[in-house]
Amino acid sequence: MSNAYSSILTLLNEQEQHLDVMLLLLHKELDAIRSRDVEALKNNTDEKIRILELVQAADQQLAALPELAEAKEQSWFQEHLSRLEEKLAQCKFQNQVNSQSVEQSQLVIERFKTELLQSRGRAGLTYTNKGKAAQVDKGPGIKA
Structure with a gap:
C-alpha cells in the first residue's frame, strides 16, 4: 500500500473506532432505559451526537481525497x-x-397509569379524545 493511501487508511480506522464507541454507547443506553436513568440517557444522547458528528466529519474528509476513487x-x-x-x-x-x-416501557407505564386511575374509582374515569384513560376532577362540588 502506497503512502498516498495512508490518509484513507487513517480515516477508515478512525471511523471504525467511532463505530465501536457508538456500539458501546448504545449498550449503555439500553442499560439506562432498563434502569429508567434519565440523566444517564441525556448524557448518553449528547455523547452519541458527538460521535455521529465525528463520523460525518471523517466521511467528508474521505470524500474530499482525490485518491479515493482509485483506493475503492x-x-x-x-x-x-x-x-x-x-x-x-x-x-x-x-x-x-x-x-x-x-x-415497551411507555406501554407498561401507560397501563400502570390506567390501572391507578381505575383503582381510584370508576365514577370519575373517562377517556381522552386519543383513547387514553383520564380522571375527571369534579371539584369540591356546588355550594349555594
Missing part, C-alpha cells in the same frame, strides 16, 4: 469497508432494540 478498487479498502458496514449494521440493530425497549 483495492482489496484492503473493500475489507475495511466490509468491517465498517458490519459495525454500522450492529449499531442500527442495537438502536432498533433500544427503540423497542423504550416503546
Whole structure:
C-alpha cells in the first residue's frame, strides 16, 4: 500500500473506532432505559451526537481525497469497508432494540397509569379524545 493511501487508511480506522464507541454507547443506553436513568440517557444522547458528528466529519474528509476513487478498487479498502458496514449494521440493530425497549416501557407505564386511575374509582374515569384513560376532577362540588 502506497503512502498516498495512508490518509484513507487513517480515516477508515478512525471511523471504525467511532463505530465501536457508538456500539458501546448504545449498550449503555439500553442499560439506562432498563434502569429508567434519565440523566444517564441525556448524557448518553449528547455523547452519541458527538460521535455521529465525528463520523460525518471523517466521511467528508474521505470524500474530499482525490485518491479515493482509485483506493475503492483495492482489496484492503473493500475489507475495511466490509468491517465498517458490519459495525454500522450492529449499531442500527442495537438502536432498533433500544427503540423497542423504550416503546415497551411507555406501554407498561401507560397501563400502570390506567390501572391507578381505575383503582381510584370508576365514577370519575373517562377517556381522552386519543383513547387514553383520564380522571375527571369534579371539584369540591356546588355550594349555594
